[in-house]
Each structure stands twice: as C-alpha cells, then as structure tokens.
Amino acid sequence: xxxxxxLREITRQSESKIVLLVIDGxxxxxxxxxxxxxxxxxxxxxxxxxxTKGICGLTEPVSxxxxxxxxxxxxxxxxxxxxxxxxxxxxxxxxxxxxxxKKGDVAARGNFCTIDNKGLITDRRAGRISTxxxxxxxxxxxxxxxxxxxxxxxxxxxxxxxxxxxxxxxxGDASDSDPQQVGVAPLSIVGYSAKGRKTAKLANEFSAKAKxxxxxxxxxxxxxLRGFSQHPNLPTMNEIFKLNPAxxxxxxxxxxxxxxxxxxVLNTGPTTAEEFDTLVKHxxxxxxxxxxxxxxxxxxxxxxxxxxxxxxxxxxxxLPKITDLNPDVLIVTGDHSTPALLKGHSWHPVPIVxxxxxxxxxxxxxxxxxxxxxxxxxxxxxxEVMPLAMANxxxxxxxxx
Amino acid sequence: xxxxxxLREITRQSESKIVLLVIDGxxxxxxxxxxxxxxxxxxxxxxxxxxTKGICGLTEPVSxxxxxxxxxxxxxxxxxxxxxxxxxxxxxxxxxxxxxxKKGDVAARGNFCTIDNKGLITDRRAGRISTxxxxxxxxxxxxxxxxxxxxxxxxxxxxxxxxxxxxxxxxGDASDSDPQQVGVAPLSIVGYSAKGRKTAKLANEFSAKAKxxxxxxxxxxxxxLRGFSQHPNLPTMNEIFKLNPAxxxxxxxxxxxxxxxxxxVLNTGPTTAEEFDTLVKHxxxxxxxxxxxxxxxxxxxxxxxxxxxxxxxxxxxxLPKITDLNPDVLIVTGDHSTPALLKGHSWHPVPIVxxxxxxxxxxxxxxxxxxxxxxxxxxxxxxEVMPLAMANxxxxxxxxx
Numbered sequence: 001x002x003x004x005x006x007l008r009e010i011t012r013q014s015e016s017k018i019v020l021l022v023i024d025g026x027x028x029x030x031x032x033x034x035x036x037x038x039x040x041x042x043x044x045x046x047x048x049x050x051x052t053k054g055i056c057g058l059t060e061p062v063s064x065x066x067x068x069x070x071x072x073x074x075x076x077x078x079x080x081x082x083x084x085x086x087x088x089x090x091x092x093x094x095x096x097x098x099x100x101x102k103k104g105d106v107a108a109r110g111n112f113c114t115i116d117n118k119g120l121i122t123d124r125r126a127g128r129i130s131t132x133x134x135x136x137x138x139x140x141x142x143x144x145x146x147x148x149x150x151x152x153x154x155x156x157x158x159x160x161x162x163x164x165x166x167x168x169x170x171x172g173d174a175s176d177s178d179p180q181q182v183g184v185a186p187l188s189i190v191g192y193s194a195k196g197r198k199t200a201k202l203a204n205e206f207s208a209k210a211k212x213x214x215x216x217x218x219x220x221x222x223x224x225l226r227g228f229s230q231h232p233n234l235p236t237m238n239e240i241f242k243l244n245p246a247x248x249x250x251x252x253x254x255x256x257x258x259x260x261x262x263x264x265v266l267n268t269g270p271t272t273a274e275e276f277d278t279l280v281k282h283x284x285x286x287x288x289x290x291x292x293x294x295x296x297x298x299x300x301x302x303x304x305x306x307x308x309x310x311x312x313x314x315x316x317x318x319l320p321k322i323t324d325l326n327p328d329v330l331i332v333t334g335d336h337s338t339p340a341l342l343k344g345h346s347w348h349p350v351p352i353v354x355x356x357x358x359x360x361x362x363x364x365x366x367x368x369x370x371x372x373x374x375x376x377x378x379x380x381x382x383x384e385v386m387p388l389a390m391a392n393x394x395x396x397x398x399x400x401x
Numbered sequence: 402x403x404x405x406x407x408l409r410e411i412t413r414q415s416e417s418k419i420v421l422l423v424i425d426g427x428x429x430x431x432x433x434x435x436x437x438x439x440x441x442x443x444x445x446x447x448x449x450x451x452x453t454k455g456i457c458g459l460t461e462p463v464s465x466x467x468x469x470x471x472x473x474x475x476x477x478x479x480x481x482x483x484x485x486x487x488x489x490x491x492x493x494x495x496x497x498x499x500x501x502x503k504k505g506d507v508a509a510r511g512n513f514c515t516i517d518n519k520g521l522i523t524d525r526r527a528g529r530i531s532t533x534x535x536x537x538x539x540x541x542x543x544x545x546x547x548x549x550x551x552x553x554x555x556x557x558x559x560x561x562x563x564x565x566x567x568x569x570x571x572x573g574d575a576s577d578s579d580p581q582q583v584g585v586a587p588l589s590i591v592g593y594s595a596k597g598r599k600t601a602k603l604a605n606e607f608s609a610k611a612k613x614x615x616x617x618x619x620x621x622x623x624x625x626l627r628g629f630s631q632h633p634n635l636p637t638m639n640e641i642f643k644l645n646p647a648x649x650x651x652x653x654x655x656x657x658x659x660x661x662x663x664x665x666v667l668n669t670g671p672t673t674a675e676e677f678d679t680l681v682k683h684x685x686x687x688x689x690x691x692x693x694x695x696x697x698x699x700x701x702x703x704x705x706x707x708x709x710x711x712x713x714x715x716x717x718x719x720l721p722k723i724t725d726l727n728p729d730v731l732i733v734t735g736d737h738s739t740p741a742l743l744k745g746h747s748w749h750p751v752p753i754v755x756x757x758x759x760x761x762x763x764x765x766x767x768x769x770x771x772x773x774x775x776x777x778x779x780x781x782x783x784x785e786v787m788p789l790a791m792a793n794x795x796x797x798x799x800x801x802x
Contacts, residue, residue: 029761037761062800063402064781065788066411072801082801083403089802227802341759345799347792348761373763379779 002399004240007079007387013242016328016393018288019279020385022077023315024070024254025297025338027058027350027369031305038296038305038340039351040368042312046319047332047353047367054330054355056364057377059385061336067347073335074257078290079241079386080234087260088172088229093162095256099154101231106170106199109227110153110161111178112137112220119185124178125159126220134161137220144209149202156252163225165202171195176226177207186224199228236262237288241390246285248278249292258290272314276321283325291322300338301345308340329356329392331385332367349379356392403800405641408480408788414643417729417794420680420690421786423478424716425471425655426698427735428459428751428770430742432706439697439706439741440752441769443713447720448733448754448768455731455756457765458778460786462737468748474736475658479691480642480787481635488661489573489630494563496657500555502632507571507600510628511554511562512579513538513621520586525579526560527621535562538621545610550603557653564626566603572596577627578608587625600629637663638689642791647686649679650693659691673715677722684726692723701739702746709741730757730793732786733768750780757793 002010028037061068061076062083071092072082090107101107112134114123129137134155141153141161149167156162173196177186189204191197203225210223237245239262247258250270258265264286268278272293279289293315299307322330333352336345351372353364362376373379377388390396403411429438462469462477463484472493473483491508502508513535515524530538535556542554542562550568557563574597578587590605592598604626611624638646640663648659651671659666665687669679673694680690694716700708723731734753737746752773754765763777774780778789791797 029759063788064778064785065790065792065797066403067792067797067799069799069801083407086801092802339759346759347789347797369761370764373777373779374775379781 001381001384002387004080004235006399008240010397010399011240011242011390012395012397014393014395016287016395018329018389018393019291019322019327019331020077020289020389021291021322021330021332022074022293023296023312023332023334024292024294025300025336025345026334027337027339027346027348028300028308029339029341029348031341037369038300038308039312040370042309042316044312044316044367046316046323048365050323050330050332050355051353051367051371052365053361054353055359055362055377056351056353056367056372056375058349058369058372058375058379059333059352059382060349060379061382063381065347067345068336069345070253070335071257073382074254076382077333077335077385078237078261079383080261081383085232085234087232089227090162090172090229091231092253092256093156093160094164095259096252097154097156097162099152099162099164101164102166104166104168104170104230106165106172106228106230108163108203108225110163111224112159112161113222113224114219115185115222121179121182121184121186123219124182124224128158129220131155131157133220134158137214137217140213141210144206144213146202146205148198151206159220163206165199169195170199172199172229174200174203174228177203178224178226186222189225203228232260234261238262241288241386241395243288244286245288245290246282247290247292248275249290250275251292251294254292254294263290273318276318280321280325296334297338300340301343303340303343305340329354329389331389333385350382352377352385354388354392358392358394402785403788405636407800409641411798411800412641412643412791413796413798415794415796416688417796418688419730419790419794420692420723420726420728420732421478421790422692422723422731422733423475423694424697424713424733424735425693425695426701426737426739426746428738428740428747428749429701429709430740430749432742438770439701439709440713441771443710443717445713445717445768447717447724449766451720451724451731451733451756452754452768452772453766454762455754456760456763456778457752457754457768457773457776459750459770459773459776459780460734460753460783461750461780462783464782466748468746469737470746471654471736472658474783475655477783478734478736478786479638479662480784481662482784486633486635488633488658490628491563491573491630492632493654493657494557494561494628495565496660497653498555498557498563500553500563500565502565503567505567505569505571505631507566507573507629507631509564509604509626511564512625513560513562514623514625515620516586516623522580522583522585522587522623522625524620525583525625529559530621532556532558534621535559538615538618541614542611545607545614547603547606549599552607560621564607566600570596571600573600573630575601575604575629578604579625579627587623590626604629633661635662639663642689642787642796644689645687646689646691647683648691648693649676650691651676652693652695655693655695664691674719677719681722681726697735698739701741702744704741704744706741730755730790732790734786751783753778753786755789755793759793759795
C-alpha cells in the first residue's frame with residue numbers, strides 16, 4: 001500500500017468521473033432456511049448486470065475480524081487508513097450538524113439519560129425523548145457557565161446532543177462518563193494528559209451542573225458524555241487525489257465524514273430516489289461523487305431481514321438513474337456488514353463491484369456475498385478502493401521510474 | 402491490521418469458547434501420481450463436514466514465500482506479528498522444560514555432537530544419544546566454572562540440552578557455534594554488541610572447557626550452541642484478548658510457546674487421543690484452548706507421505722471428541738506446511754477451517770489445499786486468525802466511532 005504522500009505524487013486531474021455508492025451495512029449473513037444473505041435474497045437485476053460487466057470482490061473495512069464503526073468504515077473507502085486516522089465520536093457529531101468548529105475546540109457526544117433517585121442509570125437514552133424536547137433542554141444547559149471555557153450545547157436528534165468546549169489548552173484525551181450500561185452511575189471523567197485533565201475537569205463540572213438543571217426533567221434528568229475529541233485535520237481528497245469531490249447523504253454523520261476529507265456536501269432530499277436525483281442534477285459539477293444510502297444499515301440493525309431485502313431492491317430499482325449517466329467508474333459497496341441476524345455492525349467482509357471500461361471483468365454474474373467471494377478482486381482492504389477507482393478512471397500515473 | 406494496543410481496547414471477556422487445533426506441518430504438496438496432497442489423500446469425513454459447515458482459506462504464517470520456524474508459526478496463530486516478536490531458540494528450549502528463567506538470563510540450545518580427531522563435526526546429533534546419557538554428560542558440564550556468570554546445563558531429550566548463563570550485562574546478541582553442517586569445525590561465537598560480546602566470550606570459554614570435559618565421551622565428544630536469546634516479554638493473551646487460555650501439547654517446545662503468551666499448560670498424555678481427552682476434562686475451566694498435534698510434522702519431516710496421511714486420518718477419527726463439545730468457535734489449521742516431498746517445513750500457505758454460527762460458510766466441502774484455496778477466507782496472514790476467532794466468538798466490540 002502506498003502512503004498518502006506517495007499516492008499524491010501519482011494522481012492527476014482529468015475529466016473522468018467516479019461514482020462511489022455506499023450502501024450502509026451492505027453485507028449480511030445467510031438465513032438458515034434459505035442459505036441466502038439479504039443481498040442474495042433480494043431481486044437485484046441491475047446490480048447483477050453491473051456484477052456481470054464489472055469486477056467483484058469483498059472488502060475488509062479495517063482488517064479480518066474487526067467490526068468497524070461508521071467512521072473507520074467510511075474513511076477506509078475514502079482512501080484513509082482507519083487504523084492510522086481515528087475520528088472521535090464528538091467530532092463526527094459536530095460535523096454532522098454543521099457545527100462551526102474552531103481550531104482547538106473539543107467536542108463530545110451527549111445523551112440525555114434517565115437516572116433513579118440513587119443516581120443509577122435506568123435508561124441510557126431517556127426513552128428517546130423528542131427532538132423538540134431535546135432542543136428545550138439544550139437551551140437550558142447552554143446557560144451553564146464554566147470556569148475556563150465557553151460552552152455550546154446543541155441538539156442533534158431524539159436524546160442526542162453535541163457538547164463543545166472552546167478554550168485554551170484543551171484536548172480530547174479524556175474518558176467517557178457514559179458507562180454503556182444501565183444500573184450503574186455515570187462515570188467520573190478522567191484526563192490522560194495535562195490538556196485532557198483540563199477537559200475532564202470542565203466535563204465533570206458540566207455534568208454536575210447539568211444534573212441540577214435537569215432535576216425536574218424526568219425522563220431526561222441526566223447527561224452522559226462520550227467521545228471527547230478534536231478535529232483530526234486530515235489531508236483532503238483534493239490534496240491527495242486532485243478530485244473535486246461531492247457528497248450526497250441524507251444522514252448528518254455521513255455528511256460530516258465527507259466534510260472531514262474535504263468533500264462538498266450537496267443539498268439533497270432524504271429518500272434514495274432524491275439522493276440519486278441530486279447526483280443527476282449536479283453531475284456536471286464534480287468528478288467524484290460519494291452517495292450514501294442508510295436504510296440497509298438501519299433495517300439490519302433492527303434485525304429486519306425482509307426490510308433490508310426491500311431496501312436493497314429499492315436501490316436496485318433506482319440504479320439506472322446512476323448507470324444512465326455512464327460514469328467512467330462506478331463502485332457499489334458498503335462501509336461494513338450489518339447482518340439482520342446479528343442486529344448490528346459486523347466484521348464480515350463487504351461485497352463490492354467496480355465497473356469501468358478497463359476493469360478486467362470476472363465471472364461473477366450476481367452481486368452477492370458468495371459470488372463476490374470468488375470475484376476477481378478477491379478479499380482486499382477497503383483502503384485500496386480509492387487507488388483502484390482512480391486507476392480505473394485513468395487518473396493515476398506510473399509509480400516509480 | 403490493528404496494533405495489539407488497538408486490539409486490546411476492543412476485546413471483551415465473555416462465556417463463549419474458542420478451540421484452536423493446530424496440526425503441526427498440516428499443509429503439503431501433491432504426489433505426482435495422484436495429484437493429491439497428504440490432506441487431500443487422507444480420508445477425513447469429520448474435517449470435511451467441518452469444511453462444509455464452516456469457512457475455509459489458506460493462512461500465510463509469516464508472508465508469501467517465507468518458511469517459518471515453529472515459533473513464528475505459532476506466535477502468528479496466537480495473534481502476535483512474527484516479524485515483530487522474535488523468540489530465540491534458546492528461550493524456547495528453556496520454556497519447554499520449565500526452566501525457571503530469571504530476568505537477564507541468556508539461554509542457548511545445545512546439541513551434543515561428534516567431532517573427529519581433526520576437530521571436524523561428523524555427526525551434529527552425536528548419534529542421538531539416550532536422554533540418560535545426556536543427563537550424565539550435562540551433570541559433568543554443569544561443573545564448569547566461568548568467569549563472570551553462573552552456568553546451568555540442563556538435559557532436554559536425546560542429544561539436546563539447554564545452556565543458560567546468568568550474570569550481569571549479557572544479551573542474546575551473539576552468533577551460533579553450530580555450523581548446521583558436518584565436515585567443518587564448530588564456529589567461534591561472535592557478539593554483535595557489547596553485551597553480546599560478553600555472552601560470546603562466555604560461550605567460547607564454555608565450548609572449549611566442554612570439549613576437554615567430553616574428550617572421552619565419544620560419540621558425544623563436543624557441543625554445538627545456537628539461538629542465544631533472552632525472554633521476549635510478550636504481552637499475554639489475557640492482557641490483549643481478555644482470555645483465560647489453556648494449552649494442550651505433548652511436546653515441550655509448544656508448551657513453551659504457549660507459556661510465552663501466558664497460556665496455562667494443562668497436563669496431558671502424549672497421544673492425540675489423550676490430548677483431546679485433556680480438552681474434554683478441562684473444557685469448563687477455560688475460554689480458549691490451543692491443542693497441538695505433532696505427528697503430522699514429524700512424519701512430513703521424515704518424508705513419509707503415507708504416515709502423514711495416517712496421522713491426519715487419526716486426527717479426523719478423534720475430531721468428534723472436540724466437535725461434540727460444540728465450541729462457539731472451532732479452528733483447525735497448522736503452524737506451517739511440512740510437505741513429505743520436501744522433508745521439512747515449507748513456505749506453502751496452510752489450510753484453515755473456521756466454524757462458528759456466524760462464520761458465513763463458503764462452498765468448500767472438503768478440507769484440503771485445493772478446496773481451501775477457493776474458500777471464503779481466501780489467503781490471509783495467520784496473525785489475523787485470532788481477531789477472526791474473537792469476532793466469531795462475539796468477543797470484540799466495534800472499532801472506532
């Protein structure tokens with residue numbers, strides 16, 4: 001694998017266009033009665049046609065056995081080694097709601113939660129309160145004053161909010177107060193460095209004051225904080241790949257991930273059809289498009305095999321909106337697997353199909369886990385998808401003399 | 402590949418159990434007349450059933466083309482990158498006989514050998530003298546006095562003994578006296594650093610005195626030393642994987658390797674049946690078991706194709722002792738290949754089958770080199786076996802936000 005610095009030296013700008021369709025949680029596991037995964041169960045004639053024309057394989061988002069979060073899964077697909085570039089949960093949350101982060105800001109993901117009269121957590125999500133209620137409570141919490149830093153408390157969705165500290169000498173080097181379980185009290189936050197300890201002190205002070213402010217707001221009568229982090233300052237895709245990249249994603253977090261690597265985020269409606277229409281509308285303006293479809297992951301997380309199958313069939317039905325544009329390189333893959341049988345992200349490698357005029361097609365004629373396992377791309381690290389995309393778009397020059 | 406530090410952060414303790422059956426030297430090469438390897442020739446209905454239910458592939462113990470010794474082959478399977486963690490032969494020998502190594506000790510593997518009256522080696526193993534004779538000679542050698550270090554000479558088996566220097570400022574940074582061939586004299590040992598030179602000086606002094614002590618002990622009239630080394634202080638499997646691991650191995654070296662990564666070594670009888678019975682007996686007490694079967698490697702080293710086939714058939718016959726326990730994850734693989742046709746370890750990748758409820762089975766229906774080459778795991782580094790095992794045992798949490 002070339003370093004980003006080595007890659008940068010061989011990339012070149014050109015007219016050709018790359019479309020990367022990321023079907024979140026694409027990979028699955030076979031149902032016992034049929035022996036077929038969600039993708040293998042779905043009727044996907046357009047994806048199968050692409051598999052027939054293209055070259056298939058399985059990507060390892062991080063490495064064998066490792067279940068990736070959304071950030072590592074996407075960073076890998078964007079060409080960034082996820083074991084080297086780590087993105088904190090707080091930063092993701094901030095990017096996803098367009099929070100205007102300044103240099104040095106520390107962000108954390110906040111959850112409203114419920115505690116009982118002994119202070120023990122009974123619900124880590126406060127019964128998923130409404131986003132409106134969340135906004136009211138965030139408004140109250142915003143009035144908290146801390147010694148040594150400015151404070152921003154911004155609602156995200158349901159029980160989730162963003163906490164940002166703005167001050168001198170802070171870092172994300174601090175633990176979580178969220179114990180990730182019920183029946184225990186929120187944890188005291190500790191810092192792992194001088195700057196981290198300053199963050200921890202602010203965070204513990206904030207938690208104590210929030211508890212007082214929220215005392216009468218049952219079920220949202222406490223906060224849990226996690227993922228203290230600062231902007232990772234990644235080199236942009238433009239710097240490395242000389243692309244003018246755009247992102248089409250209905251969900252905030254994925255827009256945030258795209259911004260992290262310098263993509264322009266396009267306004268889009270929330271449905272897959274609207275996302276694909278957004279691509280059509282802006283197709284002339286960019287040479288790289290990342291399109292993110294979320295529903296496959298959410299249905300997988302819900303353990304709803306059939307709903308995931310339907311979501312896949314919907315994508316397939318809409319695929320001609322993309323293929324009719326004849327992008328020079330079209331890649332369809334996922335950021336990780338989310339088998340309905342496991343009701344969550346998993347470590348299983350992810351189907352991928354790449355089509356370009358120069359792809360050296362393999363024998364795969366069906367887009368599915370089994371067919372992809374015998375595909376011409378084999379099983380390979382997701383971080384190598386971008387170099388492959390760039391090569392197939394004839395945007396890479398020779399490496400070495 | 403995650404670092405051990407990154408892995409440690411996502412491992413969690415749970416009730417599920419992992420059994421790793423290592424068939425030493427498992428991989429082979431096809432006989433010209435049948436086109437089948439030892440494993441493909443053997444009648445292995447139970448392994449084939451496992452291949453049908455599970456997912457198959459080929460592991461690269463170190464990397465393509467590299468023939469591993471026993472230590473790298475096993476360290477990789479235990480999750481330790483064998484190119485980063487090197488274990489000297491002397492240390493292995495010491496661990497295998499339960500020698501109580503102290504911090505700073507330098508250990509070497511010793512062979513009694515035969516030299517002629519010109520001092521040239523005629524037999525590197527002194528006709529494989531009896532272990533009793535070995536013990537008597539070690540007793541004599543133990544009385545040698547050296548300037549600047551204590552000396553321990555301990556019999557191992559047949560012609561093999563362990564030499565340990567205990568003193569200040571020593572290291573394993575020294576060459577071997579064993580030239581690995583006959584017809585030449587034992588080599589003078591050189592050190593590659595100040596501490597290594599101190600070791601070399603002691604070792605050369607020991608060799609000279611041993612030659613005098615053994616003058617009348619033909620065929621064991623000289624010693625050869627190799628693998629000067631110190632304890633590598635590896636992080637334990639408990640620290641990294643939060644496992645309570647146990648090892649079942651009839652041969653000392655493999656018990657030594659297991660101890661090196663913190664496994665508890667279980668007492669076992671020497672046959673494969675007894676080893677498997679030991680697993681059954683202790684199954685409740687641990688969540689990870691490494692079982693080592695040696696015979697496939699020894700028969701391969703002897704170049705005895707048919708005997709290796711028989712050893713494989715014996716393992717297959719006994720396999721239900723393991724499968725009847727229904728471990729959550731069962732992995733059968735080898736530490737390297739030992740093709741009978743090559744009469745030694747080889748670089749060829751090693752068949753692996755992994756079964757768990759979540760393995761995403763492939764189409765392989767036979768446990769053999771050819772079937773595994775088309776398996777769903779593909780060809781992958783052996784160091785990734787442990788993350789895969791942990792994932793399939795649902796003992797890993799998500800990596801990254």
